[in-house]
Amino acid sequence: PKLVQFGASVFLFPHPVKELVPVAHEVGAHVNYDAAHVAGLIAGKQFQDPIQEGTDTMTMSTHKTFPGPQKGIVIASHDELAEKIKKAAFPGMTSNHHLMHVAGLAVAAAEFKKYGEAYSKQIIKNAKALGQALYERGFQVVCPDKGFTKSHTLLVDITNFQDSIGLGADVEQRLEKAHIVANRNLLPWDILEKRNYLNPGGIRIGTQEITRLGMKEADMIVISDLFKAVLVDQKDPKAVAQEIKEFRSEFQKIHYGFETSLKAYEYIKIV
Template identity: 40%
Template structure:
C-alpha cells in the first residue's frame, strides 16, 4: 500500500505532531537554530513563487520580467549582508552553504589543481573529499589532500604551513563543522599568499558568531573569500552566502553560480534581511551567551566524568563542544540513545564514530543560561551513564522545557 497524504487535514496533523515533538526536545544540534516566528512570516510572501534570476555582479539584467521590486529587495539585503560581515561583495544566490562552497571552488580552480581542506575525519563539512570519493566525474577533476590535524580537533598549524610550502596548493579551504577554537587564519593566509594559493573559509557553523562580533572574521584575517550558511549559529532561514573583498574573485564566482543555481528561492531574502536586523540588535549578547553556555555545559559534563575534548584549553570558544563517547558504543549509538529520550545531538557522521557534537545556539535562544547547564548534564548522565528508562527522562525533560517558552534575542514588529 502506498503511503500518501490524502487531504490537507492529514498534512496539518503530521505537522502538528512534528511541532509538538520538536518543542519537547532538547535540541543540541549545532547546525540548527530557533527561527523567530516574526522572521518566519517573511517566508510566506508572494516571492515564494517568483524568479529573480540574473547574471552579472550587480544583477542589473534580470532574466524574468516583473522584478521591479525583487531587485530592490535583493540589493538592500545584499547591502545588509556586506555591512554585518564587513565584505565589499556578496552573492546570496546559493540555496545552502554547500552549494556556496562548491561554487567558490569551481570558480577558483582548474582540473587537477591541488585543493587542501578539512576532511570528514576531522569534522570537515565534506565539501570536496566525499564528492571526489563517490562521484566518478569529480574524482577525475578534483585533487584533494587533508589539512593535518592534531589532538582535540585542531589544525596542526606548523605542520600545515610546511605542507603549503612543499605542495603549493591552488586552493585551501579552512573551517569545519566541529570548530572549537579560532584558527590561525592570518599565519595560514600569509603562507598561502607566498605560494600563490587562494585561501577560502567555510564559516557555515560560526557565521552567527562572526556576525555578532564574538568570533574572528576570516575576511579581516586575510581570507580571500568566505562561504557560509545562514541557519546554524546564525538564526536565519536556510540559505548560503559567498563573501569577498576581491572583485576579481566575485566575478569568477558569478560565472559559476548560474550553472548551479537558477531560481535562488528569493522568498528567503526578506527573512534573511530581518534576521540580520535581529543580529544587529542582539548579536553581541546572543553570541557571548552562546559561548558562555558552551563552556559551562562542557565543564558540567566533564564533572560527570564524560570525556569532553580540549579540557586543557577551556573546552571551547564557539557554539559547540565535542565529547568522546567511545565507552558508550560510539557516536552513532550514543546519539540514538539520547534521541530516544528526546535529546538531540549529532553523531560523527563522516569520521571514526568517536565523538558527538553538542551545540548551544538553540538552547541559548530558548533562554537557557550557564546555571541551566548542570541540569542538561544531569540528563546526559541519566541517559548514557545510568541508562534510565527513556519515558521517565522524556517526562522530566518536558516539564523542564516548559520554563523556556520565552525565546530571547528576537526582534519584534
C-alpha cells in the same frame, strides 16, 4: 595548491589563519574560509574574522549560529573578486535565489544586527558551562585544558560507554529516546582506532538553539544532569524524557529577536 581551505564541521577553536594565509599566497593559492558553523559568532564579533585576517573569500550558511532560513553566502575580500563570484553563481551555476526565503533572511539579519552580539556571547558562555558541567560528571569532553571550546560546539569522546551502551550511533539513539538531540561524530583519532562515521567514537553538541530559547549557564547544569541520567546512570530514557518535557516547558519564547506573541516553534496556521 590552487586552493587552501579553512573550516570544519566540529569548529571548537579559531584556525591559524593569520599565520598560514601569507604562506598560501606565496604560492599563488586562493584562500577560503568555510564559516558555515560559526558565521553568527563571526558576525557577533566573538570569533575570528577571516576576511580581516587575510582570506580571499568566506563561505557561510545562514541557518546555524546565524539563525535564519537555509541559504548560502559567499563574501569576497574585494570588489573585483566579488563580481567574478556573482557571474559564476548567476547565471553560471544557479537559476534563481529562492525568493520565498528573502523576507525571512532579511528579518533574521535585522534581528542579528540588533541582538547578535549578545546572543553570540551567551552561546559561547553556555557552551563552556555545559562542557565544564559534563566534564565534572565524568564525560570525556575533549580539550579540557583549553576550556573545551571557544565556539558553540562541544565534542565528547563516548568510547567509555562502548561496553554498556555502544558507540556514537548507539549513544545518539539512546539520547533521542529521551528527547535529547545530539549527533554522532568522528573523533580525530577514530580512523586510527578503526572506527568510522556510521558508529564513531564521539558525539557533537551545540548550544545555539537552547541559547535562543533563553537558557543560561545555570541551565547547562540541569542539562548535564539529564545527560548523566541517560548515559551514566542509565535511567529509562522515557522517564528522562518526561523530566525534559517539564524542564523545557519553562522555555517557550524565542530570545534575541523582535517581540512576538507567538511561542517558540508554534505552528502558524495559514489556511
